[in-house]
Amino acid sequence: MLSEPNKMIFVAETENKLVGFLAVIGGDVKRNRHSANVVLGVLEDYQGQGIATKLFNKAFEWAKEVGILRLGLTVMKGNDKAFNLYRKMGFVLEGERVQSLRVNGEFVNEYYLYKLYIMLIGAGPNASTFWASPFFAVLHASYPSICFDDNFRIFLFIRFFRRDERANDRTDKAERNRDDARVGGDDFVIADKRGGAKA
The missing domain is CATH 3.40.630.30 (Gcn5-related N-acetyltransferase (GNAT))
Structure with missing residues (x-):
C-alpha cells in the first residue's frame, strides 16, 4: 500500500x-x-x-x-x-x-x-493584505472546512475571470443571434429545443 x-x-x-x-x-x-x-x-x-x-x-x-x-x-x-x-x-x-x-x-x-x-501555485505580492480583508473573513467563516493559504486569491481571481469570460461569451452569442434575427426579418424561423419551429 x-x-x-x-x-x-x-x-x-x-x-x-x-x-x-x-x-x-x-x-x-x-x-x-x-x-x-x-x-x-x-x-x-x-x-x-x-x-x-x-x-x-x-x-x-x-x-x-x-x-x-x-x-x-x-x-x-x-x-x-x-x-x-x-x-x-x-x-x-x-x-x-x-x-x-x-x-x-x-x-x-x-x-x-x-x-x-485548495491547492494553489504561486504567491502574489499583496497576499497578506488580501488575506486580511473582510471579504476573506466572511469567506472563511462560510466555508470552515476549506484550508486557505495566502495564494487563495489567485485561484479566486482565475475562477471569477473564467466565469466572467463565459458570461461574456454567452452575451456575445445572444447579441449575434438577435442581429441575425433582425437581418432575417419577419420570415426568420427559430428552431426550439424540441426541434419544432416558431415564427
Whole structure:
C-alpha cells in the first residue's frame, strides 16, 4: 500500500511501543485519487496526551504535499470524544448513515465527516493584505472546512475571470443571434429545443 503516492501510515511510538497510528488511504482510480479516507487509532492508556492531534497535523502536511484535496472519515454515533476531536481538527459533518454497523448485536449509526483543501501555485505580492480583508473573513467563516493559504486569491481571481469570460461569451452569442434575427426579418424561423419551429 505504501508504494502508492496517495497512501500513507503515520505511527506514534513511545519506548519502542506502538501507541497510535493514522492511515490515509487515497482513491485507486483517476477520478478519486484526490480524495482519501482517514483511519485513526490510539491506545486507551495514551489518549488525551495530544498524540492524535500530532498524527493529524503530520497527515495534513503530507496530504497537501502530495495533492490530496479531500479527507474523509467516519465515527460511530455516540462516540463524542472522537467526534469532538475530529471537529477540532477541522472536519465538518457531512451526514449520517443509519444502521451501518452492528456492535454486540445492536445496530449503530455512523457520522461521516470531511475536510477540504485548495491547492494553489504561486504567491502574489499583496497576499497578506488580501488575506486580511473582510471579504476573506466572511469567506472563511462560510466555508470552515476549506484550508486557505495566502495564494487563495489567485485561484479566486482565475475562477471569477473564467466565469466572467463565459458570461461574456454567452452575451456575445445572444447579441449575434438577435442581429441575425433582425437581418432575417419577419420570415426568420427559430428552431426550439424540441426541434419544432416558431415564427
